[in-house]
Amino acid sequence: MTLLEPAPATAIDDQKLFQHRQSAHCESGVVSNLLTHHGVAMSEPMAFGLSSSLTFAYLPFLKMAGMPMIAYRMMPGSIIRGVEKRLKMKWERRQFSNPAEGKAALDRKIDEGRPVGLQTCVYWLPYFPEDMRFHFNMHNLVAFAREGDEYIISDPVFEDVRRCDSASLEKARFAKGELEAKGMMYEPTQIPSEIDYAEAIPKAIRWNSKTMKAPVPIAGIKGIRFLGQNIRKLAKSNQRDKFLPLYLGHIVRMQEEIGTGGGGFRFIYASFLQESSKLLNSAVLREAATAMTDAGDEWRRFALHATKMCRGRAKMDADELDAIINRCADKEQYAWKVMEAV
Amino acid sequence: MKIDEVPQDTARTYGGTKKLLYAVDENGEYTGVNSAGWEVETYATMAAVEQLNLSRADAYERAKAGKTSPLEFHVLNHRMDLDTVSAATGLWKFRVRRHFRPDVFAKLPDSILQRYASVLHMNIGALRQLPDTLPAPISS
Numbered sequence: 035m036t037l038l039e040p041a042p043a044t045a046i047d048d049q050k051l052f053q054h055r056q057s058a059h060c061e062s063g064v065v066s067n068l069l070t071h072h073g074v075a076m077s078e079p080m081a082f083g084l085s086s087s088l089t090f091a092y093l094p095f096l097k098m099a100g101m102p103m104i105a106y107r108m109m110p111g112s113i114i115r116g117v118e119k120r121l122k123m124k125w126e127r128r129q130f131s132n133p134a135e136g137k138a139a140l141d142r143k144i145d146e147g148r149p150v151g152l153q154t155c156v157y158w159l160p161y162f163p164e165d166m167r168f169h170f171n172m173h174n175l176v177a178f179a180r181e182g183d184e185y186i187i188s189d190p191v192f193e194d195v196r197r198c199d200s201a202s203l204e205k206a207r208f209a210k211g212e213l214e215a216k217g218m219m220y221e222p223t224q225i226p227s228e229i230d231y232a233e234a235i236p237k238a239i240r241w242n243s244k245t246m247k248a249p250v251p252i253a254g255i256k257g258i259r260f261l262g263q264n265i266r267k268l269a270k271s272n273q274r275d276k277f278l279p280l281y282l283g284h285i286v287r288m289q290e291e292i293g294t295g296g297g298g299f300r301f302i303y304a305s306f307l308q309e310s311s312k313l314l315n316s317a318v319l320r321e322a323a324t325a326m327t328d329a330g331d332e333w334r335r336f337a338l339h340a341t342k343m344c345r346g347r348a349k350m351d352a353d354e355l356d357a358i359i360n361r362c363a364d365k366e367q368y369a370w371k372v373m374e375a376v
Numbered sequence: 377m378k379i380d381e382v383p384q385d386t387a388r389t390y391g392g393t394k395k396l397l398y399a400v401d402e403n404g405e406y407t408g409v410n411s412a413g414w415e416v417e418t419y420a421t422m423a424a425v426e427q428l429n430l431s432r433a434d435a436y437e438r439a440k441a442g443k444t445s446p447l448e449f450h451v452l453n454h455r456m457d458l459d460t461v462s463a464a465t466g467l468w469k470f471r472v473r474r475h476f477r478p479d480v481f482a483k484l485p486d487s488i489l490q491r492y493a494s495v496l497h498m499n500i501g502a503l504r505q506l507p508d509t510l511p512a513p514i515s516s
Contacts, residue, residue: 056408100457100459162391163389163391164513165389165421166390166391169455191396193410210466210495212459212463283419284424286420287421290416295396296399301377304406327400341416341420344423
């Protein structure tokens with residue numbers, strides 16, 4: 035699979051056109067890399083935290099490959115929107131009804147030397163490893179140069195810059211379906227020269243705290259406990275042998291595979307809290323970061339135990355899994371309690 | 377997670393790439409760390425991929441035996457399912473399900489076939505037929 039190899043050095047001096055920086059998650063990566071490109075240096079965790087994107091939601095009515103959606107972060111698109119609101123900046127967004135028009139607009143931007151964010155469907159991107167190519171329409175990347183028929187892509191989940199032929203990129207940009215991109219292309223405009231972190235960070239945290247304490251049974255900390263109950267219930271039903279292992283595998287994938295930075299985005303958020311504690315010189319935030327790290331570690335423990343049970347290396351014990359999940363909830367509850375003082 | 381706890385179980389699902397995780401050093405400071413894979417995650421991904429490959433192979437056999445239309449195979453061969461293909465084509469699920477019936481599929485007008493063809497990036501001729509042998513997964 036030659037396409038998986040990093041783009042070779044060419045006449046195009048990649049580093050000068052756009053500084054590629056790997057990130058855990060695509061959207062926070064694209065947002066932070068584009069802002070950094072425009073002179074507002076920003077880390078990935080900062081983009082994630084400022085947009086108040088941490089959450090937990092168990093959404094049985096949204097199906098993914100026949101499984102209920104389990105979200106550890108807010109809906110795709112919320113980081114782009116959240117940063118816009120918190121930093122008082124703007125994104126110029128464009129969608130296209132016609133792929134040829136979308137390609138022409140992209141080429142114009144690139145030829146003007148303006149890197150742009152693109153929303154794509156992972157399945158049609160040939161540089162993705164085969165086992166990761168699924169129909170997910172909300173994958174973000176930056177296109178910043180072109181050469182012959184190929185685009186030079188800064189896909190933040192990869193270590194190096196990638197290349198993608200124009201036909202594949204067009205398929206990926208114009209893939210139809212749920213949350214389809216319609217060629218969505220975006221770039222930051224009206225960027226503030228300075229960010230008032232003392233104002234933005236506490237606001238972002240308080241906003242996020244609301245989602246985690248939402249008074250609904252399937253979201254936030256209550257939602258985490260709900261997931262534990264749900265596993266216990268399945269273990270008592272006739273779905274124990276066939277569905278339950280697949281379901282647990284699905285939870286682990288949502289938590290670890292989908293660019294979460296480990297522990298269902300909890301480590302990214304903890305890193306944001308730690309960076310904020312330094313910016314604002316806050317002992318409270320430092321403690322909150324440690325508490326959030328503990329929660330992330332507990333989620334990793336859950337993934338480990340659940341997988342052992344699925345593989346038959348340990349006895350299926352739903353009560354134990356429920357107990358671990360409740361510990362995740364307890365630890366997150368504690369972290370948010372600490373943050374009440376922000 | 378501490379830096380030395382970041383798993384490095386080289387995962388075939390990563391295709392030789394590494395992903396970025398966030399972990400703390402001995403002073404508790406966060407930093408991005410590359411991971412070559414985590415066995416736990418690889419197992420979950422592979423279980424899902426195997427499931428997809430199984431249903432794809434199963435559809436191929438059923439289509440070969442005339443129990444389902446080539447359409448169902450082509451849909452699954454592109455890692456789509458009833459939900460995704462219905463959302464992508466804008467055809468209701470019950471209609472797609474009907475189109476999986478060989479007798480119904482055989483009589484479909486080109487206008488409907490074209491909707492599937494453009495979503496799957498195939499031509500109508502290829503869509504009507506079943507390949508002679510089961511192709512390797514992801515043949516775009």
